[in-house]
Amino acid sequence: MLPLKIALFTFFVLSSFFPLYGQKKPPMMEWKNCVHYLMQFPNYEGYQPPQDILKEGCPWGNWVTFPQKIVAIEAKVSPWKDPIELFKSKDFEAMYHYPDYYQEAVLDYLANPDYNDNQKKICVYAMRHISDIIDLLGEIYYLYQAKKLSTSVFEILVKQVFIVTEPHKWVNKRKNKLLDLLQAIVDMPVTTVSLKKVIKRALSGLYPDDCPYKDNFPKSYNQYAGISFPQKICDAIQQEYIEYDPYYIPQDVSQSSSYIPEFLILVDHPSHYLMSGNYYIFDQPKCQSKVARFWAIVMMHQLGAFQGDILKYDVLINSACNYYYFSPDSTKGMSLLLMESLFLRKGLSCFKYPFFILNQEDKDLQRALHRFIALPTIPCGLKEIAKKILAGTLATPQEMEYMKGYIAFRKKYFTLYETVLPSQ
Numbered sequence: 001m002l003p004l005k006i007a008l009f010t011f012f013v014l015s016s017f018f019p020l021y022g023q024k025k026p027p028m029m030e031w032k033n034c035v036h037y038l039m040q041f042p043n044y045e046g047y048q049p050p051q052d053i054l055k056e057g058c059p060w061g062n063w064v065t066f067p068q069k070i071v072a073i074e075a076k077v078s079p080w081k082d083p084i085e086l087f088k089s090k091d092f093e094a095m096y097h098y099p100d101y102y103q104e105a106v107l108d109y110l111a112n113p114d115y116n117d118n119q120k121k122i123c124v125y126a127m128r129h130i131s132d133i134i135d136l137l138g139e140i141y142y143l144y145q146a147k148k149l150s151t152s153v154f155e156i157l158v159k160q161v162f163i164v165t166e167p168h169k170w171v172n173k174r175k176n177k178l179l180d181l182l183q184a185i186v187d188m189p190v191t192t193v194s195l196k197k198v199i200k201r202a203l204s205g206l207y208p209d210d211c212p213y214k215d216n217f218p219k220s221y222n223q224y225a226g227i228s229f230p231q232k233i234c235d236a237i238q239q240e241y242i243e244y245d246p247y248y249i250p251q252d253v254s255q256s257s258s259y260i261p262e263f264l265i266l267v268d269h270p271s272h273y274l275m276s277g278n279y280y281i282f283d284q285p286k287c288q289s290k291v292a293r294f295w296a297i298v299m300m301h302q303l304g305a306f307q308g309d310i311l312k313y314d315v316l317i318n319s320a321c322n323y324y325y326f327s328p329d330s331t332k333g334m335s336l337l338l339m340e341s342l343f344l345r346k347g348l349s350c351f352k353y354p355f356f357i358l359n360q361e362d363k364d365l366q367r368a369l370h371r372f373i374a375l376p377t378i379p380c381g382l383k384e385i386a387k388k389i390l391a392g393t394l395a396t397p398q399e400m401e402y403m404k405g406y407i408a409f410r411k412k413y414f415t416l417y418e419t420v421l422p423s424q
Contacts, residue, residue, distance in 0.1 A: 057422030
């Protein structure tokens with residue numbers, strides 16, 4: 001009975017996970033809750049962000065430019081002095097936990113003279129746990145060298161490099177690059193005397209005994225992953241569905257400025273949870289709830305659509321094959337439903353396919369699909385879908401262009417996770 005309920009849930013709720021092709025959405029739309037948002041997923045074509053986010057306000061779920069996202073953070077935390085105060089903003093917290101998604105936008109923002117130092121400091125603090133902070137330092141070094149960045153903003157990132165990378169534990173293969181970069185900073189005439197002194201001591205091997213840079217972020221904010229994936233997704237689902245009941249209709253929170261669409265934040269940053277989510281979805285002992293496992297796949301639906309994504313969908317497909325192959329006969333129906341949801345978004349006329357179909361020439365993906373096709377007792381319909389993916393014929397040219405357009409759109413526009421109230 002449960003697989004049937006989930007199938008019905010898939011059709012009636014998740015079939016509207018993405019918009020109908022050509023559907024137009026007026027800006028500044030409001031949603032009753034996160035589930036309603038997923039059912040009426042906005043169309044990017046013709047979308048216009050608010051002109052003045054402070055004057056007009058902006059409900060969560062709408063797309064805004066990156067500068068508007070910083071304005072939204074400021075509206076929540078200003079005036080601020082200590083960087084820990086930035087965590088009052090859910091939009092800052094999302095940037096902090098998923099910095100790779102925002103790197104390009106941050107660099108463009110830092111290079112723009114229209115924004116003040118306090119605004120740029122928000123960006124730099126948010127990049128604290130980026131996957132390659134040394135490369136980021138190199139990029140920002142060139143901005144500083146070109147006098148597009150103030151000394152106070154630049155020093156914040158240098159300090160974070162010292163705190164995050166622990167110079168006394170630098171890995172040899174990265175050591176030379178970082179040492180050369182730090183020496184170049186020391187040699188710059190514009191570098192302050194205090195910063196030169198600290199870098200020189202580090203280069204001499206005296207760090208960290210008397211380094212003046214202190215880490216004032218609480219330990220809970222220093223953990224890159226934070227809460228475990230199972231706990232995150234269970235908390236997010238429970239926020240919307242009491243006891244995972246597919247027929248439960250959540251309360252209308254559209255007028256609440258304190259509502260945070262936690263599940264939407266996960267949907268917008270799928271690759272961060274790719275490995276942990278993969279094990280959670282297909283490792284039965286780790287996930288006792290079949291509906292929660294299904295939602296975990298839903299969370300991966302936009303994998304490959306965002307900047308910073310690591311498109312390794314073959315990992316999920318291989319795990320799906322293992323899950324199906326080793327599942328007892330009593331659970332074959334559930335494993336088939338999960339695999340089907342990897343390939344299709346039922347009832348849609350756009351985005352009804354995963355974004356990996358745009359990368360069908362990837363060798364790892366091809367191997368995973370061939371393995372899927374070779375599985376015994378897999379329904380012929382699913383095998384035909386996999387064959388069409390390999391041939392690049394699953395989606396129409398128009399559907400694929402629409403998907404490519406969405407990827408380009410999301411490089412410029414970002415989801416607002418916390419409502420900004422209009423000024424009085």
